[in-house]
Amino acid sequence: DIQMTQSPSSLSASVGDRVSITCRASQSISNYLNWYQQKPGKAPNLLINAASSLQSGVPSRFSGSGSGTDFTLTITSLQPEDFATYYCQQSYNTPPYTFGQGTKLEIK
Amino acid sequence: QVQLVESGGGLVKPGGSLRLSCAASGFTFSDYYMTWIRQAPGKGLEWVSYISRSGSPTYYADSVKGRFTISRDNANNSLYLQMNSLRAEDTAVYYCARRVSAYNSFDPWGQGTLVTVSS
Numbered sequence: 001d002i003q004m005t006q007s008p009s010s011l012s013a014s015v016g017d018r019v020s021i022t023c024r025a026s027q028s029i030s031n032y033l034n035w036y037q038q039k040p041g042k043a044p045n046l047l048i049n050a051a052s053s054l055q056s057g058v059p060s061r062f063s064g065s066g067s068g069t070d071f072t073l074t075i076t077s078l079q080p081e082d083f084a085t086y087y088c089q090q091s092y093n094t095p096p097y098t099f100g101q102g103t104k105l106e107i108k
Numbered sequence: 109q110v111q112l113v114e115s116g117g118g119l120v121k122p123g124g125s126l127r128l129s130c131a132a133s134g135f136t137f138s139d140y141y142m143t144w145i146r147q148a149p150g151k152g153l154e155w156v157s158y159i160s161r162s163g164s165p166t167y168y169a170d171s172v173k174g175r176f177t178i179s180r181d182n183a184n185n186s187l188y189l190q191m192n193s194l195r196a197e198d199t200a201v202y203y204c205a206r207r208v209s210a211y212n213s214f215d216p217w218g219q220g221t222l223v224t225v226s227s
Binding site: 053097 | 217218
């Protein structure tokens with residue numbers, strides 16, 4: 001099975017900062033990589049699929065990049081509502097579709 | 109609007125069984141692959157199971173293979189997860205979600221239903 005290593009596990013930042021979260025796959029997954037945001041007590045919400053395709057309604061300060069084994073989620077100009085936990089998920093070929101361990105983004 | 113609503117969670121003893129349901133509305137249910145994903149308290153997301161539009165094929169995480177069965181009723185816009193031989197480590201919020209692209213991304217997710225396995 002493909003393993004996903006997400007880093008950092010937690011991140012402290014201020015409103016207006018630019019932050020990046022990385023995700024590494026244990027083998028090449030092309031661009032079969034999705035990013036989700038989860039706020040406390042809520043279900044996850046899809047932000048980006050296919051590594052870099054922003055979902056409708058997601059602010060343009062979110063962006064995704066990468067291909068193969070290394071991927072990055074970048075948030076420019078952090079807003080108060082962006083403080084949440086972020087997960088990557090590989091969706092290459094047939095299941096299992098594994099998630100990264102998550103990155104908790106906290107206010108500094 | 110597109111909506112998924114899970115039900116059927118609760119407290120069950122180790123070794124017991126539970127059947128989760130997911131009611132879909134706002135879209136043509138039979139057109140979409142569906143999945144179950146769980147989240148243990150304070151932990152990350154774990155993909156559990158996946159079912160095609162017709163009901164076959166199905167896929168399972170190794171942690172639940174042989175104990176859980178995913179199924180669907182396209183006539184009634186419903187997804188199910190039959191969980192047998194439950195263990196303490198199955199305690200989690202269980203979410204159903206819809207596959208929305210060829211990249212196997214999931215959107216939306218239901219609100220989740222809590223399953224607690226404890227004596």
